[in-house]
Amino acid sequence: MNTIVSASILASDLSRLAEEVGRAEGAGVDWLHIDVMDGVFVDNITYGNNVVKALRRVSGMFFDTHLMIIDPTKLIPRFAEAGSDMLTIHIESAGDTENNLSEIRRLGMRAGLALKPNTPIESVYPYLPLCDMVLIMTVEPGYGGQSFIPECADKVRQLREYCRQNGFDKMNIQVDGGINADTAKIVTEAGADVLVAGSYLFGADDFKSALDSLKCGG
Numbered sequence: 210m211n212t213i214v215s216a217s218i219l220a221s222d223l224s225r226l227a228e229e230v231g232r233a234e235g236a237g238v239d240w241l242h243i244d245v246m247d248g249v250f251v252d253n254i255t256y257g258n259n260v261v262k263a264l265r266r267v268s269g270m271f272f273d274t275h276l277m278i279i280d281p282t283k284l285i286p287r288f289a290e291a292g293s294d295m296l297t298i299h300i301e302s303a304g305d306t307e308n309n310l311s312e313i314r315r316l317g318m319r320a321g322l323a324l325k326p327n328t329p330i331e332s333v334y335p336y337l338p339l340c341d342m343v344l345i346m347t348v349e350p351g352y353g354g355q356s357f358i359p360e361c362a363d364k365v366r367q368l369r370e371y372c373r374q375n376g377f378d379k380m381n382i383q384v385d386g387g388i389n390a391d392t393a394k395i396v397t398e399a400g401a402d403v404l405v406a407g408s409y410l411f412g413a414d415d416f417k418s419a420l421d422s423l424k425c426g427g
């Protein structure tokens with residue numbers, strides 16, 4: 210399985226966002242990870258559909274949008290219109306998960322379902338037919354720069370096995386939080402194929418070699 214790297218702009222210099230996106234794109238990052246936080250589902254507030262729309266004007270990258278918001282339902286069409294390619298909602302958020310996932314696909318985006326470290330992996334199984342990707346959080350959502358929680362690798366292994374046994378062979382399994390060259394190796398061996406990395410990439414002296422070091426685990 211080819212490893213996809215999704216660079217999280219949360220760790221970039223937000224005062225120069227367009228340039229930072231250009232830096233990621235120029236280095237050969239596959240996807241751009243956009244963390245939307247509402248100050249309710251998590252402690253912080255980041256950016257929303259208007260920033261996605263602005264970035265769409267300057268970048269042709271695949272926009273992987275991670276919604277850490279309590280009530281995604283009414284905002285789904287706005288992210289579609291803004292230019293998100295993947296829209297990931299949390300299973301712990303409010304609203305009807307099944308309807309939300311269907312609506313994401315109906316509007317032409319890929320649908321992702323995320324779960325926090327303490328949420329059991331089995332809770333996503335009923336929704337897999339409506340998902341293109343499952344995001345297994347490997348830190349508590351809300352902040353960049355935290356340490357990877359090693360137990361989360363077991364969830365990756367369990368989900369990959371379940372997908373193999375139940376005909377979801379094309380399911381993307383994404384991990385998010387504390388990913389660096391060492392943890393990338395652990396999660397790719399467990400079956401993850403999409404790695405989100407923020408501080409490891411944007412904080413590196415050499416973005417390109419940091420990116421290469423994530424890919425060589427996969």
Ligand code: DX5
Nearest residue numbers: 217350351353354387407408
């Ligand atoms: C955390 C976010 C992550 C974050 C990862 O809530 O979902 O995407 O940017 O940051 P690092 O890679 O620095 O742990």
Ligand code: ZN
Nearest residue numbers: 244275385405
């Ligand atoms: Zn994220």
